[in-house]
Amino acid sequence: MGIVHLGLGAFFRAHGAVYIADAMEASGGDWGVVGVSLKSPNTRDKLKPQGWAYTALELADSACKTRVIQVLQDVLVAPENPTAVLAVMAAPSTKIVSLTVTEKGYCLNPATGRINFDHPDIEADLKSSTPVSAPGYLMRALQMRKEAGLPAFSILSLDNLPENGQLAKLAVCDLARAVDPSLADWIESHARFPSTMVDRIVPATTEDVIEQVRDMTGLDDQAAVQHEPFRQWVIQDDFMDNNRPDFAAAGALLVNDVQLFELMKLRMLNGAHSALAYLGYLAGHKTISDTVHDPVFGAFIDDFWVKEVIPALKTPPSTDLNDYAGHLKKRFENTAIQHQTWQIAMDGSQKLPQRILNTLFENLAAGRPYDRLLLALAGWMQYVSGWDDSGAAIDVRDPLSKAIANCLAGANTAEARVAALCSLQEIFAGYPMEKLRPQLTEMVGRLERSGSRAAIEDVLKC
Numbered sequence: 172m173g174i175v176h177l178g179l180g181a182f183f184r185a186h187g188a189v190y191i192a193d194a195m196e197a198s199g200g201d202w203g204v205v206g207v208s209l210k211s212p213n214t215r216d217k218l219k220p221q222g223w224a225y226t227a228l229e230l231a232d233s234a235c236k237t238r239v240i241q242v243l244q245d246v247l248v249a250p251e252n253p254t255a256v257l258a259v260m261a262a263p264s265t266k267i268v269s270l271t272v273t274e275k276g277y278c279l280n281p282a283t284g285r286i287n288f289d290h291p292d293i294e295a296d297l298k299s300s301t302p303v304s305a306p307g308y309l310m311r312a313l314q315m316r317k318e319a320g321l322p323a324f325s326i327l328s329l330d331n332l333p334e335n336g337q338l339a340k341l342a343v344c345d346l347a348r349a350v351d352p353s354l355a356d357w358i359e360s361h362a363r364f365p366s367t368m369v370d371r372i373v374p375a376t377t378e379d380v381i382e383q384v385r386d387m388t389g390l391d392d393q394a395a396v397q398h399e400p401f402r403q404w405v406i407q408d409d410f411m412d413n414n415r416p417d418f419a420a421a422g423a424l425l426v427n428d429v430q431l432f433e434l435m436k437l438r439m440l441n442g443a444h445s446a447l448a449y450l451g452y453l454a455g456h457k458t459i460s461d462t463v464h465d466p467v468f469g470a471f472i473d474d475f476w477v478k479e480v481i482p483a484l485k486t487p488p489s490t491d492l493n494d495y496a497g498h499l500k501k502r503f504e505n506t507a508i509q510h511q512t513w514q515i516a517m518d519g520s521q522k523l524p525q526r527i528l529n530t531l532f533e534n535l536a537a538g539r540p541y542d543r544l545l546l547a548l549a550g551w552m553q554y555v556s557g558w559d560d561s562g563a564a565i566d567v568r569d570p571l572s573k574a575i576a577n578c579l580a581g582a583n584t585a586e587a588r589v590a591a592l593c594s595l596q597e598i599f600a601g602y603p604m605e606k607l608r609p610q611l612t613e614m615v616g617r618l619e620r621s622g623s624r625a626a627i628e629d630v631l632k633c
């Protein structure tokens with residue numbers, strides 16, 4: 172065993188689990204994974220009859236491949252049996268607890284990066300020793316290890332957050348400090364929280380994917396995952412007693428500092444994804460590949476990278492940012508991958524700071540161009556206002572959707588909507604929004620009057 176993974180979604184099954192399988196194939200080790208679903212039993216129910224194995228379907232325009240991944244040894248569903256989850260996390264054989272719980276799973280305040288004590292799951296975690304949230308499970312399991320005189324474990328985040336290890340540490344330690352300051356001190360000095368940059372495009376599994384796997388393999392695999400050929404994992408090499416799979420043997424890059432890689436990936440890939448998701452969705456594009464094959468959107472995203480994002484980045488070792496942008500464009504153009512704009516548009520409140528806002532405000536301060544980033548933000552504002560360019564209603568999914576709807580109630584003009592949304596402290600605290608309000612209002616007004624394609628065409632002239 173050795174690894175417990177929290178949040179057994181498609182991404183981990185198509186990325187981290189594949190690296191672990193490859194590492195063991197290339198250089199041995201006994202690194203099975205116990206997966207934990209923090210909410211629903213669906214994934215466990217699909218995997219169980221298959222003995223925890225599943226198919227990973229690699230999709231490229233040129234050729235598609237399947238592979239069976241067999242690193243899961245068990246899957247637990249946290250709400251059904253929290254004690255069993257804590258027991259396996261606290262077992263002496265567990266060396267690493269990895270996590271893909273998405274941005275919102277850290278229960279942090281996006282504007283401050285500190286734990287949100289008003290979050291209902293965190294409130295529950297403070298009232299009871301049976302946890303609900305991911306930070307809650309980590310904190311209680313570490314408490315059990317401390318009390319049993321066992322060493323801590325390494326906490327390995329695979330979520331798209333800058334310095335994800337550091338954020339995981341803040342979440343766990345903020346919570347621990349509220350429960351028992353000496354526990355927080357122990358975690359700070361004993362546990363390890365390596366940061367990582369993860370990359371692979373893994374859209375949610377659809378019926379089409381299951382059918383394609385059936386056609387290719389004859390297997391009826393309800394737990395199959397789809398992914399693009401590309402994958403990347405840059406890992407800060409900071410594990411307890413150096414105890415980890417031989418990730419390098421699987422092609423991961425082990426480094427002392429991942430920050431430049433994280434910033435590049437979050438701002439270039441994820442920033443472009445979010446920009447295309449909001450603006451593309453408004454214009455009626457269902458997928459990222461449809462959006463970038465539309466020449467107006469294709470030209471927009473090239474400019475977004477070259478004129479606004481690359482100038483704000485420092486180049487990571489052995490990387491050429493222009494080549495990286497060209498490669499991203501090709502990945503986005505892959506028509507075999509049907510990555511829904513609606514899926515990427517989800518949880519914007521948790522994604523905007525690291526993907527769009529930080530670059531935008533750095534450019535503003537440095538006197539560099541920022542119109543394309545601002546249009547991406549305007550696109551989010553128009554999107555959460557709830558209707559697309561054809562007037563169809565949008566199903567907005569976001570942990571802050573109630574706060575967003577409340578602040579927009581009665582805001583009937585672009586100006587009022589921009590003012591209302593800018594007042595959302597959870598997202599915009601710390602950013603000098605007033606400096607951009609007039610221009611943002613103009614852009615939201617333009618999106619509302621003429622739609623996203625015309626607004627992009629305006630920006631392309633700058």
Ligand code: CS2
Nearest residue numbers: 369370371372373441444515
């Ligand atoms: C996407 C990411 O859903 C999203 O927000 O931007 O899941 C993206 O596909 C991955 O980070 C690619 O590595």
